[in-house]
Amino acid sequence: MKLKASTVYDCSVIDVSKVNNDAGNITVVENGHNIPFEVKRIYYLYDVPSGEARGGHAHYELEQFIIAASGSFDVILDDGVNKKRVSLNRPNLALHIVPGLWRELDNFSSGSICMVLASHKYEESDYIRDHNEFIKLKK
Numbered sequence: 039m040k041l042k043a044s045t046v047y048d049c050s051v052i053d054v055s056k057v058n059n060d061a062g063n064i065t066v067v068e069n070g071h072n073i074p075f076e077v078k079r080i081y082y083l084y085d086v087p088s089g090e091a092r093g094g095h096a097h098y099e100l101e102q103f104i105i106a107a108s109g110s111f112d113v114i115l116d117d118g119v120n121k122k123r124v125s126l127n128r129p130n131l132a133l134h135i136v137p138g139l140w141r142e143l144d145n146f147s148s149g150s151i152c153m154v155l156a157s158h159k160y161e162e163s164d165y166i167r168d169h170n171e172f173i174k175l176k177k
């Protein structure tokens with residue numbers, strides 16, 4: 039399968055907005071409205087021990103919205119040439135990750151929740167888990 043020629047500059051932080059009142063906030067993410075792909079799967083990371091890193095892989099086709107539903111963490115994006123570190127710390131901000139990029143997540147605050155909205159169901163064949171292979175495929 040061909041790996042997409044995407045770069046870290048194709049990813050952006052999107053303000054998915056919020057409805058706020060004195061009793062708190064609601065943020066809504068809705069297919070066909072404020073997300074640029076159809077959501078097929080939602081999963082979340084939590085209880086990440088202090089100092090741990092997650093991710094460490096790329097995807098051929100999967101597109102994602104990554105949201106700090108609680109607390110904060112960083113996402114490091116890598117296209118084989120450029121790297122970009124994005125800090126997420128508000129539940130109304132979503133990092134849009136396009137396919138074809140290596141990513142790692144670190145710097146998780148205590149009690150943080152990383153919510154991921156994904157464009158496809160889980161498929162191990164969509165993963166590249168070896169960084170050397172990723173670099174080769176990206177050339």
Ligand code: TYD
Nearest residue numbers: 079080081083091092093094095159160161
């Ligand atoms: P992985 O995507 O490698 O986690 P991370 O990027 O957060 O480090 O997945 C970790 C394990 O969980 C792996 O064995 C596959 C499994 N998994 C599923 O079964 N379904 C899923 O939707 C996801 C995201 C992971």
